[in-house]
Amino acid sequence: MGTTATAYLTGFGSYLPGDPVDNDGIAARLGGDDPVTERIRRRVLDANGIRTRHYALDEQGEPTELNEELAVKALRAALDDRGIRAEDLRMLACATTMGDVLVPGFASMVHGRLGGGPMQLLSASGVCASSLAALDAAASKIRLGDHPRVAVVGSELASRSLRQRRFDGIRAGMDSHFLRWMLSDGAGAVVLEFQPHPTKPSLRLDWVRHVSLAHEHEVCMRAGMDGAEAVVGRTWQDVDLADAEAAGMFVIRQDVSMLDELADAGLKQFEELVDIGLVDVTHLDHVVCHYSTNVFRDLAFEGLRRRIPTLDTDRWYSNLETRGNTGSASIFIALEEAWRTGRFAPGETVLLAVPESGRFSFAFAHLTVVAPSGQHAAEPHGAPSDQQGASE
Amino acid sequence: MTVDTTTTEAPLEAAGTLADRLADVWIELEERLDRVPILRRLADGTVTIHDYERLLFNLRQQVVDGSPWISRAASNFDIDHFTLRAAAIKHAEEEHRDYLMLERDYVAIGGSLDELRRGRKNLGSEALSGYMFHYADRPNPVGLLGAMFIIEGLGAKRAAGWAARFQEVLGLADNQVHFMQYHQEADGAHTGDLEAILTSGIIDDAAADEIVRCAQVVARLYALQLEELDR
Numbered sequence: 216m217g218t219t220a221t222a223y224l225t226g227f228g229s230y231l232p233g234d235p236v237d238n239d240g241i242a243a244r245l246g247g248d249d250p251v252t253e254r255i256r257r258r259v260l261d262a263n264g265i266r267t268r269h270y271a272l273d274e275q276g277e278p279t280e281l282n283e284e285l286a287v288k289a290l291r292a293a294l295d296d297r298g299i300r301a302e303d304l305r306m307l308a309c310a311t312t313m314g315d316v317l318v319p320g321f322a323s324m325v326h327g328r329l330g331g332g333p334m335q336l337l338s339a340s341g342v343c344a345s346s347l348a349a350l351d352a353a354a355s356k357i358r359l360g361d362h363p364r365v366a367v368v369g370s371e372l373a374s375r376s377l378r379q380r381r382f383d384g385i386r387a388g389m390d391s392h393f394l395r396w397m398l399s400d401g402a403g404a405v406v407l408e409f410q411p412h413p414t415k416p417s418l419r420l421d422w423v424r425h426v427s428l429a430h431e432h433e434v435c436m437r438a439g440m441d442g443a444e445a446v447v448g449r450t451w452q453d454v455d456l457a458d459a460e461a462a463g464m465f466v467i468r469q470d471v472s473m474l475d476e477l478a479d480a481g482l483k484q485f486e487e488l489v490d491i492g493l494v495d496v497t498h499l500d501h502v503v504c505h506y507s508t509n510v511f512r513d514l515a516f517e518g519l520r521r522r523i524p525t526l527d528t529d530r531w532y533s534n535l536e537t538r539g540n541t542g543s544a545s546i547f548i549a550l551e552e553a554w555r556t557g558r559f560a561p562g563e564t565v566l567l568a569v570p571e572s573g574r575f576s577f578a579f580a581h582l583t584v585v586a587p588s589g590q591h592a593a594e595p596h597g598a599p600s601d602q603q604g605a606s607e
Numbered sequence: 608m609t610v611d612t613t614t615t616e617a618p619l620e621a622a623g624t625l626a627d628r629l630a631d632v633w634i635e636l637e638e639r640l641d642r643v644p645i646l647r648r649l650a651d652g653t654v655t656i657h658d659y660e661r662l663l664f665n666l667r668q669q670v671v672d673g674s675p676w677i678s679r680a681a682s683n684f685d686i687d688h689f690t691l692r693a694a695a696i697k698h699a700e701e702e703h704r705d706y707l708m709l710e711r712d713y714v715a716i717g718g719s720l721d722e723l724r725r726g727r728k729n730l731g732s733e734a735l736s737g738y739m740f741h742y743a744d745r746p747n748p749v750g751l752l753g754a755m756f757i758i759e760g761l762g763a764k765r766a767a768g769w770a771a772r773f774q775e776v777l778g779l780a781d782n783q784v785h786f787m788q789y790h791q792e793a794d795g796a797h798t799g800d801l802e803a804i805l806t807s808g809i810i811d812d813a814a815a816d817e818i819v820r821c822a823q824v825v826a827r828l829y830a831l832q833l834e835e836l837d838r
Contacts, residue, residue, distance in 0.1 A: 588655075
């Protein structure tokens with residue numbers, strides 16, 4: 216078979232709009248200050264453990280930015296971190312749950328705002344795991360030798376659909392409150408190249424694995440449909456918009472009763488990575504895990520520790536409590552902060568883990584910290600990447 | 608031919624057959640190539656992605672001239688040299704899109720097509736290209752078979768090895784070394800064609816001397832092209 220190149224993460228950026236908003240500042244922006252909603256909010260916040268988050272909303276709850284702007288700011292930060300320009304990119308892969316507009320694709324809007332030269336685009340839609348799907352696609356083009364430099368961004372601006380006006384007169388149970396007081400805005404981006412960073416450490420992307428179990432699970436997280444099943448003639452595009460709104464179709468919901476099942480399925484996926492040898496638990500140094508609430512942090516941490524007895528909290532990273540749950544952006548926002556704050560040393564390995572409740576998808580990526588290319592010019596870069604073959 | 612090698616008391620001037628004389632030129636070229644800085648770094652494993660980019664950049668400026676000089680040579684073969692004319696026409700046609708492959712490799716490692724196409728020949732490429740066009744202008748430039756022997760020989764015998772070594776040291780994908788990989792097959796076929804001509808009996812002694820001399824000059828200038836990167 217042909218020889219492929221290796222993909223390295225060489226630039227990292229994130230953007231979180233506005234000042235951090237603490238738990239007391241939420242109601243001013245999202246509304247819901249009646250006593251019942253207040254009580255539910257406190258309960259949800261106690262469970263999810265989020266202390267501060269960011270919204271692209273002003274103090275009156277009016278939008279301050281577009282989702283595409285968040286994406287571009289994170290991308291610019293990643294490009295600056297690497298010291299290159301948008302003109303140097305040959306591909307842009309963008310992940311988001313919902314862009315600003317229905318048409319065209321999100322990546323087209325981000326590219327238009329970012330500028331640069333002609334490039335390949337990918338708009339990966341989905342929910343939390345879509346950013347790793349975008350990463351996988353972009354990294355594959357690097358490995359094929361089709362593109363030398365690409366950027367990937369995960370970006371979310373959920374807050375505008377969490378505001379009170381969406382909830383007025385609508386039956387909103389725990390399925391919507393759980394997300395309303397959990398989701399927030401932000402973007403995270405990475406630059407990938409076929410060579411390591413010349414003067415700083417890089418993260419070599421060893422493999423990405425993305426698995427959907429939608430064939431055996433119902434919808435868990437939804438908007439635009441009336442109930443858990445998509446029915447012909449009854450999606451938001453079929454009925455009158457006013458009826459769709461009245462039916463609460465524009466409220467994003469999650470069937471919280473399915474979340475234990477999601478956690479179990481996610482741990483099984485992790486076990487499988489260990490079983491087939493993609494993860495060597497004796498050589499796994501760090502885990503960066505996306506989860507929606509601290510309840511799942513504890514479940515996931517204990518589940519992983521069953522296989523990695525030496526896993527302690529120092530090697531487990533999440534910034535959920537301070538950056539909030541930013542959906543598809545979360546994993547890159549966490550990775551950027553972990554990277555910038557110097558948690559990883561050359562030679563160490565990192566597992567990214569992203570369970571997506573949408574309809575049960577699970578994405579993982581394995582990274583190895585490598586020294587600058589200048590220091591090991593004589594060492595063949597292709598040599599240690601034999602793990603790649605197993606992943607494809 | 609005899610199998611008795613002890614009796615080959617070759618004349619001092621033109622030692623041995625044409626094949627032997629060309630083999631000597633080749634050996635001298637290989638020794639010189641071993642001393643070319645970028646090829647030494649390639650062998651040592653200290654070559655950088657920048658080196659590969661500059662090599663492609665420099666080669667491209669001369670490779671675009673390849674098909675034109677062969678075409679010009681073709682037009683200067685009269686009807687008595689029909690076989691050589693036919694071979695040159697075929698060869699020119701096969702080569703005239705090669706530089707596009709090199710350009711795609713250059714872009715695939717992050718280079719700018721505009722800059723590549725705005726580039727100029729280095730000192731060695733100027734000399735090599737100038738010599739080839741000058742030689743091709745002669746009536747019946749049979750000596751150019753010696754140039755083919757060197758250039759196609761490099762493609763067939765060395766380019767794929769360079770490609771594999773660049774891949775090994777720099778972690779490049781096949782898609783980034785097409786030009787060098789491709790030449791192993793293509794130039795292998797061309798050297799086969801060339802050998803058929805050289806052994807066909809249409810080369811007389813005077814032509815053989817011209818071929819060897821042209822091979823010597825082209826070998827030296829090709830190495831010069833690799834020595835004078837970006838100058």
